[in-house]
Each structure stands twice: as structure tokens, then as C-alpha cells.
Amino acid sequence: MKKALIVFLLFTMLFGVVAFSEQYERNETLYVTGGLWGPPTNWNPALPWDAVTGTNGLVYEPLYLYDAVHDELTPWLAESSSWVDEYTTEIKLRKGIKWSDGEEFNAEDVAFTFNLPERVESIYYRTLFNKMSNVVAVDEYTVRITFNQRMYREWNYQLYQIPMLPEHIWADRSSEEILSSSNEEHCIGTGAYLLDSYGQDRMVWVRNDDWWAKDLLGLEVAPKRVVVVVALSNNVVLGMMMKGEELDLSNDFLPGVPTIKRAYDIHTWYEGAPYMKPDATTMLFLNNERKPFDDPEFRKAIAFAVNKQEIVDRVFEKMVLPANALGFLPSDGWMKFYHEDIVNEFGYEYNVEKAKEILKNAGYKDVDGDGYLEAKDGEKLDFEITVPFGWTDWMESIRIVAKSLKTVGIKAEAKFPEYNKYFEDLTHGDYDMALNNFGAGVTNTPWTLYRWLFDEIIGGVAYNENFERYADSAEMRELYRAFNETKDDDEAQQYMRQLQRKFLEDMPVVPLFYNGLWFAGNNGVWTNWPAEGGDNQYYPNSYQGGWVLGGLMMLTKLQAK
């Protein structure tokens, strides 16, 4: 036994001398958390909901980026694009971009990417393909896409959503392979990073020193390696942040950041409240198909009754902002369509007396004297508000919503089913009230918000739209489609005005607050973090889908100490 142990030790010592363990240079490596929650298993841009964060954005790149802070569509793989007629857009690509295996990137790749859904029918952008009647590479660096409908706002959104795929690698792959491959062997893009290694709890991206943007745009990403760390709980992230040098950027929700910020030199976008940039509007969904939520007066009363500021102060320690009446994120792309006069005339604010008045005038009375209102037909009203169990900030938020409703006599209770049950009920219209913000994230156009709120439900199950099942959705659809179909900004504004007026008159959903882009930077090793008014003003988002909003550009501005 003892002899075996000695032999084992000698063996390992021998190897220890021979085998060398590389350690990444601290000031060349950026450690990031928030975007990865399990072992990386997928690097396939055709499965964007599954692929490891960074696949889309760091490795595979779209034609444009969207600067979510300054509301700018930045030409990226494309050099420029324009509408040659109502239905046709022409995209001119940059020359000199190479895939990481040395092949040239050109119009063939773009045409291939947009035509792929013809062969691979279940790919995620199939319906976009259905709106295209023709995609052709006019010459080596020019692509023409002809649509079968007008869709200017939506197209600008798609320009930064779809990563370009290399034709010379993907053309020979079968449909089955494309949809079920992990793509580990073929993770070849035009982007700033390459797949280096991964483990059960981390993903390591290494810098592509032949990245096209170095020569063509004079841009360089500062970290040689970006290590995305799986941190399974907030206490781990906080602990790592407080130790000083273990973690650089966290996109996790960290309650307590305002309190420990000073003590541990933690950086946030704003120095004071709200600390975080607004990222997605969290709405209180009311099931419009259930009585009495089918009554606009009842819904409006709820809008007046909810104390949004209390949620902001008590639940989020002021790390979020209360939503405006329309639920428009305070980003330029949306706010330029915000009509103050309509909001002033038809909108609402926190006013308990007004809420009670509306309910009274609409015929809701407390018939049996229990302190709670009954329906117009005398039926008892007792509602449940649901959010997924474990989402503690939302859990506390709906407790406050329930409390607000009680002060005007509406009986409501906060409930926390497991996520799958919550989502099944929400999508099947099997709920009273619930919180959600999945489709209200920051984009280049409020078209995405209205599409998410009012799109048509097919087959009875609303996976990704219209959870509230608003009765007049068809009217809203006409309006936001018209908005999408016009390039004329004045015309567009008219449609917006109509949308906003109807929204405020009927209040199908109640916007509560803006979920923040949780961002904490550690000044221990890297500096020049994104900040309001600072030198680095890029959206510090390291989630899948967030790199193209500013996360990638942020990396070009960071500086190692």
C-alpha cells in the first residue's frame, strides 16, 4: 500500500516536470459571468437559443451591429445598404473580410445564408425567408434581396439578428446535421474570437489575430481571452467580485450592489441610481379573455392603482426605473416615437383615489361588505398573480402589486409556480395576471414591442406574443404593420399616435418597470468600463444576443491596468 503510494507520487512528480500547465495571463484575460449556466454543449449559430454565448457576436457576425446606447445601426460585414425600390434592398459588403480558415467572405456567403431556409425548413429564420421572393449575389460584394412585402423597420431589426454562415463549409451539410450538430468542429466565423477550450463550468474564447476589423476599421479587442464562467449563484459572483481579481464583469442580478459598490470598487453604468441601464420593460399581463379583465375600465383602474415607485425602491434598491405609461424603454430608438401629448391626455399615473373612482363608475361595488369588490354581476373576485418560483425580484414585485390592488379593493394573491407551469399557463391563457418581459428588450424599433404585444395567436397557444389576448389585437396589428411598411417618418408617427392612444384608452397590459441590464465591473484588473458619459459607452451585454448590441464593441475599449 505504502509502496504503491510512493510509486504514484514519483510518477506524478515526473509528469509534473514534463507536462506544463499554461496559465492565462491575468491582464490579458477577461472573466465574465451571467451568460452561461451549464456546460457548453453547442456552438451552432443555427440554434441560437442553445448556442453558447459568444457564438453569435464573437465568432459569427451579422451584417450590421446595433449600438443600443446611441441608437445606431452600425454597418459591420456590410459596408452599406439601401432600398433600390419599394421591395428591393441592395447590400454592399466590405472587401477584405476573411473567415477564420482563410477563405474569403463575400456575397456568396450572404446569399447562401438567406437562402438556407429553403433547404433547411425548420431553421429559426424560416419565416423571414418566406417574406423574401428573391436573394441573389449580384457580384462578388453586392447582394440584392427582393421582398414580397414592405418591411422597413423589421428589416433593420433583422440586419443585426442573423449571423452570416460560411457557404464553403455549410453548403455540403445536410439539413439534419445543421439542425442537430454541436458545430464544435466547424466553429468558423469572421469574428474577433475563436473557440479555444471549454470545461464543465467555463467557455474560453481566444482572440482571432487575423480579425478583419483590425485592418479595415482600426479596431482591436483588448482581452486576448474571454472566459465565460458558470457561476451558479449570486453569492459566488459577489464573493468573486469582492475578492478583487477573480472576476471582471458580471451580468448577473446582484442584490446589494448599491450597498457594497464603494467598499469594493465595483463599477456600474451610472454612479448613482438607477446604476443599471434599462434593458426590457416588465409588464403586468392581464388575461383579457377572463372577466373582469375584458373590461377596459377595470384594466385602467389597475394601471392607476399600482405603485411602481414602491417596487423600484423596495425590491430593486432603485436599480431600475419605473416604466413610463407606454412601457417604452428610454432608448432613443423608441423614444423618438413617444408622443408626450397623447400620454398626457389619455395616460395614467399612480393615483389610488382615481382608481377607486374608475371602479365605482364602472359599476364595481363591495356588495357583501368583506372589503373587496365584486364583479358587476355580483360574482366574487379573487385573483392570482404569477411569476416563476425562484425569480426573487419578480416574486417580491408581485407581492407589492397585490398589495396595491388590495388598497383599491381588488383581492389578489401572489403565487410562484415552477417556471414550466408558469409558462404553460401564460401561453395557454390559463392565468389571471402575470409578469413577463421576454419580448420587450431594447431594439432599434418599437415595432418589436408592438409585434410582441399584439401579434396573432395561431392554434390557441401564444408562445411568443399576445399573452394578454387583447380583443382588439387585429386593429393594433394593422397599425403596426402599416408602421413597418412605411419609410416616411411622418406617416410612421401617425400610426404610432393611433397605437399609443388605443393602448392608453384600453390598457391591455400595465407596464411596471424596466428590468435593468445588470452590469457590475471590477476595477481590479481592467478599467475603462462602459459608463454614462464616459470614454467607453457601449452596451455591456455578454448574453447570447447581447454582443451585437454593444458587448463586442465594449471589448475594443477596455484597458488593462
Place this chain on the structure above:
Amino acid sequence: MGKYLRRKILIYLITFFVAVTLDWFIPRMMPGNPIDSILARVAKMPSQEQVQILRSHLMKSFGMDVPIFEQYINFWGAMFKGDLGVSINYFPKPVTEIIKDALPFDLLLTVPALLLSWVIGNKFGAFAARKKRMDNWVLPIWYIISAMPYLWLGILLSWTLGVNMDLFPVAGAYSFSREPSFSWEFIIDYLHHWVLPFLSLFIVQLGGWAIGMRNMIIYELEADYSRYMETMGMPQKLIRRYAYKNAILPQVTGLAIQVGLLVTGALTTEIVFSYPGIGYLLNQAILRQDYFLVQGCFLFIIIGVLLANFAIDIIYVFIDPRVRHSVGGDGA
């Protein structure tokens, strides 16, 4: 002996069949559908026609588009071929690979913690059973530590030794700045990350075993045969040895049962230390109804527990003469 074995094996096979069937059945009875929650993550795709196309594709690729009884048959067929399916959560990684990659991290934590705490706990417990004065103050300590939740002790250790005193790292199985390699530096780095999670398991379990052993020894030392040996003037050491052999039996049972459950991982410890084990993956699989990962993990758990029970039955034949006689006496 043969008849004893045959009967045991038959019972275990039936138990296995029923347990695996239940394990297959229960996640599918939960409300909600894993495909739907994948579809929710496709949130950026602005159209639900799209979602419908994708939904039918996913249902087909996970074999969920056939009637439920057929899915059950397919499951058994695949299992005997060693194919535990592909995980829904961690698509397209096969379940066997997920378990293979995650389990070693857990085992290297839980196995030493269990074995060391058992050995040291037993010795310590037996010692305290004899020394009355030490027993007075050490027993309350054991009660306290065995009542500590793993989670609580983990956070306490992480905070004091990890964050405040900066002696140990607080996350991961090995440094995020290294790749695994067969080198001295890596092994030291791994051990450095290993200490705190190990301690959070070891300390709590130690208390349990020590208390159990202490109680058993005291009981044995007061038994008739011990008293008899004492009056006969036998050396203390011999009496203690006999008592120890009797007292260890229930501890062995306890150990075997714990060994069977090692395959579940150490969920709360993994969460506190962000340790990449199977416990967290299994937990997420249950919550998000990743049918295949749940089935695969529970298959191992069922096998582990049954094997452990079977092992106890066999071991007892050898270490407990009473069992040996009854088994032998039943007729070969």
C-alpha cells in the same frame, strides 16, 4: 446460499423495473412541456408560424411525436443498447456524456468526504464512548455540526476562509485561468479548490457518524456479554474489540446506503461553490423537464442504490455470523 442469492436477485430485478418505469413516467406527468420552454427561449424570432414549424421539428427529433406507450417501449429498447438519449437542455450532448463529464467532479468530493468522515467518525465516536469527560463536551459539538445544513456551512466557509481571509478560491473545481493537464501545478490548483467544498461535506457527515458510533459502543459496552467478560477479568482491549465489531454493523449499513446515493451529487454544495457536478444538472433537468437527462441520472441512482443494498446483503453474510448461520442453515 444459492437460494438466498436467487431470491434476492429476483426481488432486485422487479424493484429495478418498477423504479425505472416510475422514473420515466413521473416527469412526463408534470405540467408543462420542455419543448415549450425551449420555444420560449426562441423569443427573438418574431413570428409564431416559425415557432410552430420549430415545435414540430423538435417534437420529432426528441421522439415525442409518437404515442406515449410507444415512447415507453422505445425507451427500454434504447436503454438496453446503452443509448440514454440526447439531453433537451444541453442539446445536442448525449446524456451518457453529460453524466460522464460531470460525475467525476462530484465523486472526487463526495467519496473522500463520506469515507473519511465514516472512518474518522467511527474512531472518534468509539473513543468518546469510553472517555466520559470528553464525551460531555464533544457530543454537543457533534450534534451541532451534524445539524448544520451543507448550504449554510458552505457559505460560512466560503465567506470566512474564502472571501475574508482570502485563503481559498470560492468558485470552480480548478482555476478559470487553467486547462486541465497532468501536471503538478494543476493538481495543486485542483486541491486548492477542493478543500472548502470537501470540508463543508466532511464536517457535517463526521458529526453524524460519530454520534451513531458513540451510541452503539455505549450500548454494546453495557450489554450482557461485555459485563460478563469484564467480570471474568478479560483485558479491556479485548472487550472493546468485540464491542467495536458489533457496533460497526449498523454503521456499515448506513455507509452502503450513502454510497448508493453518491450518484445524486451534492446539489447545495455545488451551488454554493459553483462546483461543476451532476447535482445541479439533475436539479435543472427536473425543473425544466429534460426528460432524458432525468431518466439517465435516475437510472444510475436506481442502479447505485440497488447495488449498494445488494452489497450490504452479501457483506452481511460475511461479517455477521448470525446472518451467515441463518443463510447457511436454510439449506444450500
